[in-house]
Amino acid sequence: MSVHSFRAKIKPAKIAEMEEAGEKMFAAIAAAQPEGVRYAWTKLEDGETYVFLVEFENDDNTPLLAVPAFKEVMATLKSEWISEPLVVERLTPIGSYKLF
Secondary structure (H helix, E strand, O other), rough: EEEEEEEHHHHHHHHHHHHHHHHHHHHHHHOOOOOOOOEEEEEEEOOOEEEEEEEEEEOOOHHHHHHHHHHHHHHHHHHHHHHOOOEEEEEEEOOOOOOO
């Protein structure tokens, strides 16, 4: 199992577009029902910084890549929406209640 966080500061003019694309992406993920992954987006209080959390049961399998809407949103995030470099970190859960 691995858990990662992705912190992205979004250009203010792109926030509504990104959130709308995110809603559609999550609908596509729910429809595809990929196994071995848990995924969430959260927004920080500043309204421009987002933290995405992902847990993979198997590091050799990234089932979100099989969902075209996920790949499209991630490509657009990197090329159009972020205002600062994406910060990626591997997390080590030390305790959890139904989250990891």
